[in-house]
Amino acid sequence: MNRKVIPVPEADFDSLVTLIGNAYPGLKLNTVDSIRSFKERMLKTLADDSGSRIYGVYEEEQLLGTMRLYDFQMNLFGVSLLAGGVGMVAVDMLHKKEKVAKDLVESYLRHYLDKGAAMALLYPFRTDFYKKMGFGMGTKMSKYRIPPGNFPKGAGKAHLFFAKPDDSGEIAACYQRFMRTVNGLIERSREELSRLVEHPDHRTVCFRKDGKVLGYMVYTFKNINEENIMQNDLIIKEWVYETPEALQEMCSFLHSQSDQINRVVFYTQDEYFHFLFDDPRNETYRVLPHVYLESNTQGVGVMYRILxxxxxxxxxxxxxxxxxxxxxxxxxxxxxxxxxxxxxxxxxxxxxxxxxxxxxxxxxxxxxxxxxxxxxxxxxxxxxxxxxxxxxxxxxxxxxxxxxxxxxxxxxxxxxxx
Incomplete structure (x- = not known):
């Protein structure tokens, strides 16, 4: 068995898209248009991002599996250090259980060892698979579904405004300052944040004080009943705040949406966030023994590995x-x-x-x-x-x-x- 792990050349991207589509059927790469669009997005993203590249496992010129590597700068105890990320790990369905994924992960780890990194991270499709390879679990993610009226009313919304495209620089600066204060956060470019803020389905509310954006909330809507377009859930995609005042005003904004918003859905790794509410219960009304009222659901995600x-x-x-x-x-x-x-x-x-x-x-x-x-x-x-x-x-x-x-x-x- 003579295998090699190398960057996937553009000439092999049709085979690459087919392999990814079979490995991740949820992507629905099953039409000419969807395949072409996905390929174009990958090529454009790779062209725009010099810190990311797609690698493949080849055996006798046949592509057996693929992964995408990311050069991250991660805040580790207040200093920005190189950390290696991996995503889009996919194996040809005809070559499952042939240690293709093992070859990919081993190559990924050695790639970042050679680059001088001391830490690697990933999102697992199965935690046990990666734990056997030395990855340890990170902080749990919590999902809350809170009625808007349960958010603190606060003192008002005097410093809030809806972001426009030319505000992306200030938003990026806010994230970068926030990132430098939080262990584990990864640096992101202005272009990355612009794509998030300028997405056609997204809205962004910002908090500005003394000429500086000190918080922002990116959200979208999800209709809860196709027969009633007036009732929606508000889904928060990203929420950053540098000061308690910024948090309180954005909570006031959410509190004021009770007339048309059913639930505010958001995700957080802050294990103390439920203290913000007088009533943090979700709508399941389930009770855990003896009498614990369900407030959120949790999941394990990002995993870390010392190289x-x-x-x-x-x-x-x-x-x-x-x-x-x-x-x-x-x-x-x-x-x-x-x-x-x-x-x-x-x-x-x-x-x-x-x-x-x-x-x-x-x-x-x-x-x-x-x-x-x-x-x-x-x-x-x-x-x-x-x-x-x-x-x-x-x-x-x-x-x-x-x-x-x-x-x-x-x-x-x-x-x-x-």
């Missing part, structure tokens, strides 16, 4: 890990990237990490690369892992100190679809 443990701690040497001072002997299980498997000693001086050649440590921590990736991103706490037997310590007396060392003030967020 090189040593490189990761070198790249985050600027970050203070809980102000703790100790020497940690870290033993990592990584069966997919064997060079990452083994032990590493890290000295933390008042929270700042330095890799040492010392074999000894104050405490030895054994952990799988998947759980370690979730831990260092802040998606889970050390005590959460200890509680479920997913990490072991040579001396439990260090549990509290290590918990504080890896504790982050907020869980990581990802608002970029790929």
């Amino acid at each position: 090189s443990v040593k490189r990761f701690f070198q790249q985050v040497a600027h970050h203070c890990f809980g102000g703790q001072t100790l020497t940690l002997a870290l033993t990592v299980r990584d069966t997919f990237l064997r060079e990452n498997h083994g032990s590493l000693t890290i000295r933390f001086e008042e929270g700042y990490p330095v890799i040492t050649d010392d074999a000894a440590g104050d405490v030895v921590m054994e952990v799988d690369i998947a759980e370690l990736s979730s831990l260092v991103m802040g998606a889970v706490t050390l005590k959460g892992l200890l509680k479920h037997g997913l990490v072991t310590l040579s001396d439990m007396a260090y549990a509290d100190q290590l918990h504080q060392l890896f504790l982050t003030s907020e869980k990581p967020m990802c608002m970029t679809a790929f």
Whole structure:
């Protein structure tokens, strides 16, 4: 078996579209027009975005599978670092269970190792498939369906306006400032945000104060009954706010839509968002034992993977890990990237990490690369892992100190679809 993973040439894009259409039937690439349109969109996007490219697995010149790689700049503890993303992983249906996807993912990881990245991320089609390859789960996404009248009325809407195309620069600047304050967020270009804001089905409300856009909400409508065009759900596609005042005025805007809006549907990774409401219940009226009123549904999504443990701690040497001072002997299980498997000693001086050649440590921590990736991103706490037997310590007396060392003030967020 002589396989190679290379960029897919434009001459193979017809075969590529057929493969993707079969792998993702929900795309409905089943007409001449839909196939042509999808191909044109891919070619245009790739031409516009130098940080993205489509790769394929070839065997004797036959395309067996494909993936799209993304060069991301991710905010990791306040510094923008290269992180590798992968999407559109697809395998020819005649070649399933032939380790084509494994070849793709391994090539993806090595591609970003070679580029100097320490972290990779993806959206899984199945979490167990990628967990076996060392990816750890990130922050859960919550879906809320709230009557508009349940949003806080607030003090008014004096600083709100509907965005026009020439406001996209200010909106992009707002996102970039917000991104720099939130761990895990990915940089996005003005062009990316313009496509979101200028989509013909989207509306954008902005909050501007002192000459600066400090928040925006992109939304669309969904009719809840084809026999009644007057009743719709308002679907929030993206919601960013830099200040509580910006949030409150946009809540006032939503509160005032009760006459024609059935529910406001939005998605958030903020685990405290329900505190905003006096009544956060959704419309199912289900009760969980003993008496817990259903407020939202949740899902797991973005997954993270450390590509090189040593490189990761070198790249985050600027970050203070809980102000703790100790020497940690870290033993990592990584069966997919064997060079990452083994032990590493890290000295933390008042929270700042330095890799040492010392074999000894104050405490030895054994952990799988998947759980370690979730831990260092802040998606889970050390005590959460200890509680479920997913990490072991040579001396439990260090549990509290290590918990504080890896504790982050907020869980990581990802608002970029790929």
